Structures are given as C-alpha cells and as structure tokens.
Amino acid sequence: MRVLLLLFSIIVAFLSIAFKDTIITTIESLTSGFSTTNTTAFKGLPLIPPRAIYGAPKAVNMTIPRAIRKAFLAIEQSEGAGARVRRSIGTPQLRNFSPFLMLDHFTIKPGAGFPDHPHRGQETITYLLEGAVDHEDFAGNAGTIEAGDLQFMTAGKGIMHAEMPRQNPDGSANIGMQLWVDLPEKLKKCEPRYRDLKASEIPNIDIDEGKVHVKIISGQSHGVDSVKELAYTPVWILDIEIKPGGKIVQNLPEGWNAFAYNLSGSTAFGVGKDKTTIGQYHNVVFEQKGDEVNAEVAEDAKENGHFILVAGLPLDQKVVQYGPFVLNSQEEVYQAMMDFQTHSNGFERAKGWQSEIGKSMVH
Structure with missing residues (x-):
C-alpha cells in the first residue's frame, strides 16, 4: 500500500x-x-x-415592495371658468415625473366648466366620479361621460375642444380626475382621437374575502386584464377601495413611475417600518425600484380607503410645456402657438369654430 x-x-x-x-x-x-x-x-x-x-442570487418569484418617495397634500385652486381643482402632478411638489404631466382632482359646480381651448402633444384621461360631463371638439366628435366612465383624448398634432358639466337635478357638483400623459416624440404629430370607456366595460374584482374591490381601468390586477388599450403611452390605472381590515398587494411593471392619489379615507402604504398612513387628497409617489405596492386599511378605521393607483412607462425625452402645448423643444412650442393663431398645421378647423356646449355655461 x-x-x-x-x-x-x-x-x-x-x-x-x-x-x-x-x-x-x-x-x-x-x-x-x-x-x-x-x-x-x-x-x-x-x-x-x-x-x-x-448579480445577486434571486429567489423564485421574489417580489420587491416599492418604498414611498414622497407624499403631499394636493392644494385646491381655481382652474378654467369657475372650476376648482386639487392639482398634485404639475406643481412644484412634483414635476418631471414622466410620462405624467398633470393630475387634477376637479370639482365643477353649475355655471363652471372648461370652454373652448386647444391642445397639442399629449393625451388626457378623464375619469368621472360623480355627475356627467359633455365634450365636443372641432372635428365633430361629441358625447357625454357619466359617473364611472372615462374619456381618453389624444391631442396629437392639434385639437380644440370643450368640456362642460351637465347641470345635475339636485344642483350637486360634477367631480372627477383628469390626468395628462405625455406622448412619445414620434407620435406628437399623430391625428387627434377620442375613445370613451363606459363603467359597464370595466372589469371588477374582489379580493381578500371581499374586503378589497378593484376596478381594472387599464392594466392588470390579480390575473384579470383590462378590456382594451386606450392610450398610446403605456399606462395602468386601477381604482381600489379597501374596507377596514383589508389589504392588497398589487404588482406593477418594473421601472415604471407610479403614484396613488387618495380620494377618501386613510390608507397605509408600504411594509414594515416604512409603512405610512396617508390621508384624503394626498398623492403618494413611489420609488421606481420594486414591482409591487402594498396597501391596507386599519381594522378600526371609520371608513373605507379609496384611491387611484397609476403607473406609466417613463419616456426618455425632453419636455417643454406652455399651457396646453407639450412638445420637446422651445421652437416646437413657439410653432404650436403660431399654428394655433394662424389655423395651420393641425389647427385648420379651429378657424371660426365654436362649440355648442361652450356657448352657455349652464345648459
């Protein structure tokens, strides 16, 4: 051996x-x-x-909760002709949050509204919570959205329209949300268009033994998809209401910017020591890192928590905005102003046009 x-x-x-x-x-x-x-x-x-x-080893199906970047109160202000809005995105508190340009929580009482005005270079998404709002544009499009309905408007190369409230029989205000979303540079000159989404078309789900109700306006929640794509820029919109003691873990696309606007009640967002309770009319902005948002309402809460959760694909482009014109350079903004004044390059139909719904503030 x-x-x-x-x-x-x-x-x-x-x-x-x-x-x-x-x-x-x-x-x-x-x-x-x-x-x-x-x-x-x-x-x-x-x-x-x-x-x-x-890279660090990853567990199977590992998810990363999104932390809160900031939360702030949306201050009420005047807008349009007598309307009141709580604006959160598009203020000193939150700018350059691509693809989002502006978020208004509006209240339009009888005699107020948004008469004839132009747009170029963005999309607007209007979600009506109470009442009814008429819309009309210079291309002959007209219609009405009621509580629970949405309207997706692509301004593209140019549009002129009016958004006016219906006068409710009880004299109550018309309340809703309007989100402005930037268009990719290559679509800034597309043809304008409208798409309406009726409340009856929106998928609804209940989770956590019925304590959480989700309206899937755009995107996906717990295996259920929205019915159709309505915006050129990829955006998820979920209307979520949580009863006391309920909670939800909502997945979001990685790398997208996301926020939650709290319509009513108090909702706690986050996990562990980072969990923060957010009150009514506050906008919660999440960090980009992570792929899920955690939200819950305390067992002893006196009312449900109700918020809109929104996420969108950031656009790698410069934003230059002047009022309703959103382009990628100052020269393009100047050109938009000139085109509107001279009724050219997309604004030809604005010459002499006046909406019927805008002629009278109450109808």
Missing part, C-alpha cells in the same frame, strides 16, 4: 511540473474576464467573480 501511495505522489509531482504552464494559463483564462476588486482568492482555483458581474 505504501508503495502505491509513493508511486501516486511521484506521478502527481511529475504531472504538476510537466504541465505547470498549461494549468496556470487555464486558470488565467478563466479569471481574465473578472475584476479582482472585492474578490476572494483560493490558491490553485480561479477567482470568485464579484457580485456586480453575475
């Missing part, structure tokens, strides 16, 4: 000397692609590559 071990040792030593250069070359070739910074060396073996190269 000792003789065999001695012979084996002699053979190993001989091979090590004979093929020394080959072994070293092989080890060097295996490690040549890796940085030697912050690595652990094992004598006679290739260096362990740093984590930056191969």
Whole structure:
C-alpha cells in the first residue's frame, strides 16, 4: 500500500511540473474576464467573480415592495371658468415625473366648466366620479361621460375642444380626475382621437374575502386584464377601495413611475417600518425600484380607503410645456402657438369654430 501511495505522489509531482504552464494559463483564462476588486482568492482555483458581474442570487418569484418617495397634500385652486381643482402632478411638489404631466382632482359646480381651448402633444384621461360631463371638439366628435366612465383624448398634432358639466337635478357638483400623459416624440404629430370607456366595460374584482374591490381601468390586477388599450403611452390605472381590515398587494411593471392619489379615507402604504398612513387628497409617489405596492386599511378605521393607483412607462425625452402645448423643444412650442393663431398645421378647423356646449355655461 505504501508503495502505491509513493508511486501516486511521484506521478502527481511529475504531472504538476510537466504541465505547470498549461494549468496556470487555464486558470488565467478563466479569471481574465473578472475584476479582482472585492474578490476572494483560493490558491490553485480561479477567482470568485464579484457580485456586480453575475448579480445577486434571486429567489423564485421574489417580489420587491416599492418604498414611498414622497407624499403631499394636493392644494385646491381655481382652474378654467369657475372650476376648482386639487392639482398634485404639475406643481412644484412634483414635476418631471414622466410620462405624467398633470393630475387634477376637479370639482365643477353649475355655471363652471372648461370652454373652448386647444391642445397639442399629449393625451388626457378623464375619469368621472360623480355627475356627467359633455365634450365636443372641432372635428365633430361629441358625447357625454357619466359617473364611472372615462374619456381618453389624444391631442396629437392639434385639437380644440370643450368640456362642460351637465347641470345635475339636485344642483350637486360634477367631480372627477383628469390626468395628462405625455406622448412619445414620434407620435406628437399623430391625428387627434377620442375613445370613451363606459363603467359597464370595466372589469371588477374582489379580493381578500371581499374586503378589497378593484376596478381594472387599464392594466392588470390579480390575473384579470383590462378590456382594451386606450392610450398610446403605456399606462395602468386601477381604482381600489379597501374596507377596514383589508389589504392588497398589487404588482406593477418594473421601472415604471407610479403614484396613488387618495380620494377618501386613510390608507397605509408600504411594509414594515416604512409603512405610512396617508390621508384624503394626498398623492403618494413611489420609488421606481420594486414591482409591487402594498396597501391596507386599519381594522378600526371609520371608513373605507379609496384611491387611484397609476403607473406609466417613463419616456426618455425632453419636455417643454406652455399651457396646453407639450412638445420637446422651445421652437416646437413657439410653432404650436403660431399654428394655433394662424389655423395651420393641425389647427385648420379651429378657424371660426365654436362649440355648442361652450356657448352657455349652464345648459
């Protein structure tokens, strides 16, 4: 036995000397692609590559909760002709939040509204919560959205329209949300268009034993998809209401910007020590990192928590905005103003046009 071990040792030593250069070359070739910074060396073996190269190991189906970047109250202000809005996006509190340009929580009482005005370069999404609003444009499009309905308007190269409230029999105000979404640069000159989404077309689901109700306006929630794509820029919109003691974990596309506007009640967002309770009329802006939003309402809450959760694909482009004109350079904004004044390059039909619904503030 000792003789065999001695012979084996002699053979190993001989091979090590004979093929020394080959072994070293092989080890060097295996490690040549890796940085030697912050690595652990094992004598006679290739260096362990740093984590930056191969990435951290991921668990199967691992999700990352989104942290809150900031939360703030939307201050009420005047807008249009006598309307009141709580604007959160498009204020000093939150700008450059691509693809979102503006978010208004509006209240339009009888005698107020948004008479004839132009747009270029963006899409507007109007979600009516109470009442009814008429719309009309210079292309002959006209219609009405009622509580629970939405209207998606693409301004494209140019449109002129009016948005006026119906006078409710009880004299109550018309209440809703309007979100402005930037258009990709290559679609800034597309033809304007309208799409209405009726409340009856929106999928609804109940989760957490009926404590959470979700309207899937656009996007996906718990395996249920929205009925159709309505905006050129990818956007998810979910209307979520949570009863006391209820909670939801809502997945969102990674890398998209996201926020939640709290319509009523108090809702806690986040997990663990980062959980924060948000009150009515506050906008909660989430960090871009992560793929889910956690929300819940306390067991002892006196009312349901109701919020709109929105996420959108950021656009890698410059935004230059002047009022209703949203382009990618100052020159394009100047051109839009000139085109509107001269009724050209998309605004030809604005010449002499006046909406019927805008002629009277009450009808």
